[in-house]
Amino acid sequence: MKIELYNAMLVDPEVNSTYLGSIAINENRILAVGSDAGNQNPEIRIDCAGKCVAPGIVDIGVKICEPGERHKESFQSAGSAAVAGGITTMVTRPDTLPAIDNPETLEFFARRARASMKVRVRPVAALTKGREGRELSEISLLKDAGAVGFSDCDSVVEDTRVMSRCLHYCSQRGALVIGHPQDPGLSRGSSATSGRFASMKGLPAVSFLAEKMGLERDLALVELTGARYHADQLSTRAAVEVLARAVQSGLDVTAGVSIHHLTLNEMDIADFRTFFKVKPPLRAEVDRVAMVDAVADGTIKIISSMHTPQDEESKRLPFEHAASGAVALETLLPAALRLYHSGDLTLSTLFRALSLNPSRLLGQETGRLAAGAPADLVVFDPNAPFVLDRFRLRSKSRNTPFDGQLLQGKVLRTFVDGQEVFRASDEGAQ
Amino acid sequence: MSLASRHLLGIEQLSIQEIFLILDLAEMYVELNRQSVKRADALSGMTQINLFYEPSTRTQASFEVAGKRLGAHVINMAIDASSARKGETLIDTAMTLNAMKPDLLVVRHGLSGAVYLLSQKVNCAVLNAGDGRHEHPTQALLDALTIRRTKGRLHGLTIAICGDILHSRVARSNILLLGKLQNRIRVIGPRTLLPAEIDQLGVTVHDSMRDGMHDADVVMMLRLQKERMHGAFIPSEREYFHLYGLNARKLAFARDDAIVMHPGPINRGVEIDGTLADDIKRSVIQDQVEMGVAVRMAIMDLVTRNLREQFGDFEESGR
Numbered sequence: 001m002k003i004e005l006y007n008a009m010l011v012d013p014e015v016n017s018t019y020l021g022s023i024a025i026n027e028n029r030i031l032a033v034g035s036d037a038g039n040q041n042p043e044i045r046i047d048c049a050g051k052c053v054a055p056g057i058v059d060i061g062v063k064i065c066e067p068g069e070r071h072k073e074s075f076q077s078a079g080s081a082a083v084a085g086g087i088t089t090m091v092t093r094p095d096t097l098p099a100i101d102n103p104e105t106l107e108f109f110a111r112r113a114r115a116s117m118k119v120r121v122r123p124v125a126a127l128t129k130g131r132e133g134r135e136l137s138e139i140s141l142l143k144d145a146g147a148v149g150f151s152d153c154d155s156v157v158e159d160t161r162v163m164s165r166c167l168h169y170c171s172q173r174g175a176l177v178i179g180h181p182q183d184p185g186l187s188r189g190s191s192a193t194s195g196r197f198a199s200m201k202g203l204p205a206v207s208f209l210a211e212k213m214g215l216e217r218d219l220a221l222v223e224l225t226g227a228r229y230h231a232d233q234l235s236t237r238a239a240v241e242v243l244a245r246a247v248q249s250g251l252d253v254t255a256g257v258s259i260h261h262l263t264l265n266e267m268d269i270a271d272f273r274t275f276f277k278v279k280p281p282l283r284a285e286v287d288r289v290a291m292v293d294a295v296a297d298g299t300i301k302i303i304s305s306m307h308t309p310q311d312e313e314s315k316r317l318p319f320e321h322a323a324s325g326a327v328a329l330e331t332l333l334p335a336a337l338r339l340y341h342s343g344d345l346t347l348s349t350l351f352r353a354l355s356l357n358p359s360r361l362l363g364q365e366t367g368r369l370a371a372g373a374p375a376d377l378v379v380f381d382p383n384a385p386f387v388l389d390r391f392r393l394r395s396k397s398r399n400t401p402f403d404g405q406l407l408q409g410k411v412l413r414t415f416v417d418g419q420e421v422f423r424a425s426d427e428g429a430q
Numbered sequence: 431m432s433l434a435s436r437h438l439l440g441i442e443q444l445s446i447q448e449i450f451l452i453l454d455l456a457e458m459y460v461e462l463n464r465q466s467v468k469r470a471d472a473l474s475g476m477t478q479i480n481l482f483y484e485p486s487t488r489t490q491a492s493f494e495v496a497g498k499r500l501g502a503h504v505i506n507m508a509i510d511a512s513s514a515r516k517g518e519t520l521i522d523t524a525m526t527l528n529a530m531k532p533d534l535l536v537v538r539h540g541l542s543g544a545v546y547l548l549s550q551k552v553n554c555a556v557l558n559a560g561d562g563r564h565e566h567p568t569q570a571l572l573d574a575l576t577i578r579r580t581k582g583r584l585h586g587l588t589i590a591i592c593g594d595i596l597h598s599r600v601a602r603s604n605i606l607l608l609g610k611l612q613n614r615i616r617v618i619g620p621r622t623l624l625p626a627e628i629d630q631l632g633v634t635v636h637d638s639m640r641d642g643m644h645d646a647d648v649v650m651m652l653r654l655q656k657e658r659m660h661g662a663f664i665p666s667e668r669e670y671f672h673l674y675g676l677n678a679r680k681l682a683f684a685r686d687d688a689i690v691m692h693p694g695p696i697n698r699g700v701e702i703d704g705t706l707a708d709d710i711k712r713s714v715i716q717d718q719v720e721m722g723v724a725v726r727m728a729i730m731d732l733v734t735r736n737l738r739e740q741f742g743d744f745e746e747s748g749r
Contacts, residue, residue, distance in 0.1 A: 199625035200442075202542035202563030202602060207626065272543030316521055318541035320562070 001043055002026050003418070005379065008048035010034075012369045013055065013352035023053055025375040028418035033369050048379060051412060054351045055367045056088025056376035058358040059332065060124075060178075060256060061232055062307045063325070064090070066112060067105070068097025072397045073309035073327075079117030081329040081394040083422035086378035086411040087305075089120040089366055090329075091358070094131070095153040101126035101137045103145040110146055118421040120376070122362060124149040124178060127166050133157040136166060139173050148362045151178035151232065154279050154324075156214065158184045164221050171227035176362070178230045181214035181239060182280060191320050193281045197266045203319060208283060212238040219246045222253055230361060231255035233306060235280050237290035244299050254361055256302035257291050259328055259335045264288070264401060274315045274322035275401045278306070292344050295353055302361065303353040305332040309397030327395045331402050337382050337409035347382065375418035384410035432735040437549045437556040440565035441606040449607065453575050453584075456721070456728035460575075463499070463724055472731040473502035476533035480506045481523070482559070483539040488694055488719070489559050489568075493536045496726035502534065520544060521551050528552040533737060534730060537561075542599075555733040557726075560599050569693055570603035572725040574611075576718050577648055580689050585612045590636075590643045590684070592618040592674060593652035593701050594663075596625050600693045601652060605631055618642035619674060622663045639674060643683040650691045651676050654701045667700050677703040681712065689714045 006022035010033065021035040024042060031040055059082070065072040082090055092109075094100035100109055106125055113121040125147035129135045132155075139150060150170060157163040170177050187206040192198040194205035215231060219242065222229045234240055234255045243255050258278070266282045276282060294300040308325025315322050328335070336354065339345040359367030366376045390403040414422035433448050441449075462468055478497040480490055490506060497504040509523070518526075520539070527535065528551065535556045537545045542562030549556040560566040578584045589608055595601045595617050608615055615633040617624065618641075629635050636642030643649060654670060664670045676690065690706065690713045698704035707713050 194626035196627045196630040199627055199631065200602070202561075202565070202599060204563075205626065271546055313519070316519065316547075318520060318539070318544035318547055318562075320541045320543075 002031065002040060003044045003046065004040060004042035005046045005048050005053055005377075007050060008053040008379070009050055010369060011052050011054035011347045011351050013348050013356040014368050014370065016348045016352070018052075018347050020050070023369065023377070025415070025418050028375055030369065030371055030373045030375050032371050051379060051381045052347065053369075053377055053379050054347070055355040055369050055373075056378050056414065056416065057086050057332065057354045058089040058091065058362075058364065058367055059087045059305050059307070059329070060091040060302060060358050060361075061093055061258075061304045062090040062329065063093045063095060063309065065096065065309055066109070072311050073395055075112050075116035077394060077396045078307075078329065079119050081327075082117075082119045083414045083416070084394055084411060085330040086333045086380060086414055087119060087329055088376035088378070088414065088416045089122060089359075089364065091122045091124060091148060091362065093153050094124055094126040094151065095155070099126045099131045101129050101131070103138060103141045106142055106145045106147060118416055118419070120366075120416060122146075122148045122364070124151050126150070127152045127177060128157060128162065131155045133159055133162055136169055139169055139175050143173060143175055149176040149178045149230070152180070153232070154180050154182075156180055156182050156184045160217065160221070163218070164224060167221050167225040167227035167229070171225045174228070176228045176230060178232050179218045181211050181218055181231050181234065183210040183213040186210035186213070191277060191281060192269065193266050193283050195266070195284055197269070201269075201272070206281070208236040208287060209238060211236050211280060212242055215239045215242050219251060219253060222251060229253045233258045233261065233280070233304070234300065235261040235283050235291060236287045240290055240294045240299055247299070254301045254357075256304050257295065257300050258306035259303060259332050260306070260326060260401065261288065262291050262295065262303065263335045263338055268401065269319075272319040274317065274319055275326060275399050275403065277319060277322050277324050278308075278326055279324040292339060296345055296349060301353065301357040303336060303350070304358070305329055309395055310399045311397055315399050325399070327393065327397050327400050329395060330393055331388065331400055331407070333378075333380065333411060334407035334409035335402060338407070340382060341408055375415055377415040378411055379413040380409060380411045382409050384408065386410065433732050436733065437558075438567055438729055438733060439546050439549060439556065439558045441567045441570050441603045441610075442565070444567070446610055449571070449574065449610070452571055452725065452728050452732060453578060455731060456571075456575050456724040459724040459727040460721065463720070468499050469501070470499060470727070471501045473497060473500035473533070473734055476502045476734060477531070478502040478504045478534040478536065478730070479527055479530075479532045480504065480536045480559075481527065481538070482506070482508045483537075483544075484560070486538055486559070489538065492719070492722045493557075493559060493726055496723050496730060497534070499723070500727055500730055502730075520548055524548045524551045528554065533734060555737060557729065557733065563597055563599055563602070565603045566599040567603050568722070568726055568729060569600050570607040571729070572718055572722040573604055573650070573691060573693075574607055575721040575725055576691065576714050577689070579721070580714055580717070581647060587647040588614045588616070588645055589648040589650060590616045590618055590646040591650045591652065592639065592642065592676070594623040594654050594658065595619050595628065595652070596623045597655065597658075598652050604650065605633055609633070616642045616646070620664055620670075623658070639676075639680045640683050643680065646684040646688050648689055648691060649676065649681065649684055651702050653693065653695065654697055656697070656700075671700055675699070675701055675703065676706060678706055681706065688712070691715065691718060694719070
């Protein structure tokens with residue numbers, strides 16, 4: 001079936017521009033795109049009324065709580081939240097119960113994903129067994145079973161020798177390692193960033209330098225082993241400076257940032273609000289600004305949701321004991337658009353970090369608005385204002401820091417593989 | 431007159447006027463407490479629950495005496511932190527107690543912010559008797575009353591706070607209160623026991639007692655938890671005493687009329703020399719305990735005035 005989306009503001013991260021035009025889809029591929037892409041004799045024509053069309057979001061670092069904690073999030077709930085948020089590929093985390101550290105668990109996971117969701121899933125598997133930082137996972141078997149990367153998530157491999165072996169082994173197998181830069185000793189037991197705010201509130205805190213130290217260790221090991229390395233999320237200016245120097249010296253490394261570290265700072269925690277407890281902790285405003293700048297200048301390549309569902313009980317605790325993490329599949333795009341509305345980032349820069357770069361990092365064809373690319377698209381109105389009500393989220397868990405906040409940006413339609421998988425309820429019939 | 435907030439959660443939320451309101455009323459209760467018949471009726475018929483998640487003898491007793499002298503029914507609940515972790519959550523406990531319709535809930539908890547969390551789930555007035563490393567407002571207020579009574583004023587003083595600032599809620603509340611009233615606050619201690627960016631809280635940081643206590647009007651010593659050796663905060667008690675323990679020789683750096691304060695309980699020979707602690711010419715430690723009861727009576731009187739105004743008919747029917 002041929003579909004044409006016309007009168008659309010096309011957000012093309014590859015050529016770094018946003019322009020009015022149309023895009024034609026044939027079956028599961030993009031047929032033509034541009035200001036003169038009409039006349040493809042489509043069966044369905046959709047008037048986008050000047051709204052934006054961008055390549056669907058490829059979100060690295062989504063936690064789906066299967067197996068183990070299905071009451072927090074299931075494939076089904078995560079899938080419907082993702083498409084409602086304009087996410088067309090979820091790159092999932094292995095920090096489940098048990099961890100996804102063997103091909104059998106991975107196959108179960110992939111089968112459940114296929115059966116329950118319309119969104120693409122690309123799983124990341126655990127770097128070490130049980131994410132315990134002691135024994136290597138079966139890297140090669142997991143890779144054959146579909147793992148696109150290897151990570152122990154927020155559990156840092158403390159033993160440097162083990163980490164160096166992981167990187168050596170993955171280097172040889174051509175596997176991508178996704179690290180979590182954090183000095184484990186300094187950050188142990190902390191729940192905020194040390195500084196005036198944490199000192200006032202009496203919260204056990206970790207210096208922002210712990211991230212820089214963790215990154216420096218990992219980068220030294222990358223230099224030693226030649227592994228492909230991506231830092232899952234940086235959040236401090238000091239770490240970005242280290243990354244920039246490493247890239248400048250020719251090291252093949254990339255890094256991401258979570259949407260929360262781009263749009264919130266430590267002061268948002270205010271009176272111990274646990275929905276603002278994330279890992280790494282929210283930073284000072286200077287760090288947030290540095291992260292936005294780093295996305296703008298391309299030092300930070302990827303923005304992700306770091307979607308981490310937590311049930312009410314695990315958040316209704318004193319701050320130190322409350323669980324970390326926030327749901328973000330449905331708020332990733334509207335929160336990211338804050339940076340567009342504030343004039344910090346252009347739409348094409350945003351989608352470079354949301355769609356194009358993560359696709360490239362994982363060797364996927366998606367993330368582009370180009371003839372021949374998979375038809376994974378999001379149609380959205382970047383200006384539509386709304387007040388977020390967390391109880392209307394599609395995720396099973398509602399732990400969002402944006403509850404009650406005014407956001408702008410609404411997903412109207414989402415296409416995965418040429419199929420419309422989401423349409424906003426108030427969007428007219430085709 | 432009463433307080434703007436239903437609860438007393440910290441010094442941070444108090445205005446200068448409210449601080450003076452509490453202290454002035456406390457003066458009255460100091461007089462009452464020195465009578466042989468120490469009875470008032472501000473809390474007559476009310477129920478006060480002391481909910482302590484951390485072991486406490488002194489603070490709990492002080493709140494209990496204060497409540498009883500004001501005519502309240504006082505119930506003490508001590509909850510062992512380890513068993514609390516296994517069973518009922520803080521919020522469930524709060525809701526359970528709330529259903530018993532107390533008028534006052536006095537709460538101490540080992541985690542910063544826990545008392546604030548609990549206060550959001552109950553209808554009664556909540557008094558923070560210490561939450562983690564965050565705040566201990568009644569201690570700061572009783573310290574303020576003690577200083578005002580001995581120094582004659584509560585502004586323009588040089589106050590040295592010495593010891594484990596990092597883990598101390600007493601230090602935080604005192605820095606907030608004495609800072610609001612335009613005093614010069616100095617903190618003295620090993621770097622391992624000072625919070626990050628403490629200098630941004632309006633205090634100056636000093637590495638030695640000689641430097642930090644120079645010309646001080648008030649010397650406030652903090653308790654050193656004996657288990658601090660294990661976290662590599664300090665090498666030994668004797669080295670700590672050598673550097674930061676208060677004795678007559680170090681006190682000589684301060685003004686001749688400087689007073690010595692300590693929130694208790696004292697580790698004699700660790701943070702303060704035993705003889706000095708007992709020297710009634712310099713040490714006001716016993717006065718602090720006395721002021722503690724009066725200040726707590728004043729606060730309980732004030733926060734329940736809020737409640738009595740909220741349920742207007744109580745005033746007539748209750749008295």
